[in-house]
Amino acid sequence: MKIVIKRIYDLPSPDDGYRMLIDRLWPRGMTKEKASLSEWNKDLSPSSELRIWFHQNPDLWHDFAKKYREELDQQDFGKKWLEAHRQQTVTTLLYAANNKIHTHATVLQQYLQDLQLTM
Template structure:
């Protein structure tokens, strides 16, 4: 199974897997039907304060990454989210969806790296 990220605005929607929106706000112009989500993990997204500070300014990305990882470590929702991702990876691909235009400097990139370092998820990804 694979753990990947995808911009929600991508024309060809990948339905081959469990689709999780990892943004705090619903992406503009996307209907809930077209999103074809299995879950919306808004509690796992960066806080409003951090998101507004980052404002998708590339030079701030290293600091954003550090701060977001701290938020994930302190977020009481993180363990359940990691468990759910691991559970889904046992039977299907998991796709983390985000709305940001920048495909290299966004919270989904950080979250993907964070999840890939979790022992339960590492073990499942190694089975490939």
């Protein structure tokens, strides 16, 4: 499965495949119709505590990424999600943050790609 990331505010495309929102909070100003979601998966998003601690502070980026991967390992939702969605050829992870570099979506994308290699 190809896993890509995209801001939810960008227009949906047929190339997006399975569109999954990976934010714990619903994006401001976004309607369900405009979002065109296949799934809203809060389980794969960072915990509220971790999200608040990080709050997109680039200085904490490496610590955030490490803690987020630890959360994902503990919960094991990534492996379960991949097993349930094997048939998807493309999955687009959607997020709302303005910062395209320091976002949990990049961590989750790499995490899921790494998991696929071990399955």
